[in-house]
Amino acid sequence: MANKEHLESLNQQKSQLFINFVQEIEALGWVVIITQSYRSMSKQAELHGLNPKNAAPGFSAHEYGFAIDINALKGDVHLKKSTKKQQWIDSGIPAIAKKYDLRWGGNFSNYYDPIHFDCVAAGDTARWFNYLKKTYPITYLHIYANKINWKF
Structure with missing residues (x-):
């Protein structure tokens, strides 16, 4: 899937945020390769x-179109999942994410995931789901239905 398709798969209210984020990274001379965006619960x-360190179904920002995973290339530098945190920081990409109020997976306390960027406000999952219930009632219904094994 090309970057354009990944960006189009995101939540419509948040896609422009990610487009701006990627464009700003590219303005620094990086080639951005989006490797993941929206993904299904399955x-x-x-x-x-x-x-098991990956989020359980229903608990990933990717499932709601609120996240992307990227690699970045510049000259002979390739930023990917196995790249050390300091190299990511030195790239300037996490600082750009912060500017857009994106959460960076390189700062996750339980799992180092430097390729991950999402627009879920830092905080506990309960606050996130309360936000979803108020803003996207059908999304919350989808979560509930999957927990009790309803199929869409």
């Missing part, structure tokens, strides 16, 4: 099964 379940 795909999230698969990823969680492969690595």
Whole structure:
């Protein structure tokens, strides 16, 4: 999937935020490759099964179109998941994320995920779901239905 398709798969209210974020990174001379954006609950379940440190189904910002994963290339530098935190910081990309109030996975306390950027305000999951319930009632219904094994 090309960057454009990834950006189009995001939550419509947040897609411009990510477009601006990517454009600002590219203005610094980086080539941005979006490797993940929206993903289904079944795909999230698969990823969680492969690595329990990945968010459980229903708890990933990707499932709501609120997150992207990226790699970045500049000259012979390739920023990816295995790249050390300081190299990511030195790239300026986490600072750009902060400017856009994006949460950076390189700062997660329980799992180092430097390729991950989301627009879920830092805070606990309960506050996030309260936000979803008020703002996107159908999304909350989808979460509930999946927890009791309803299929859409």
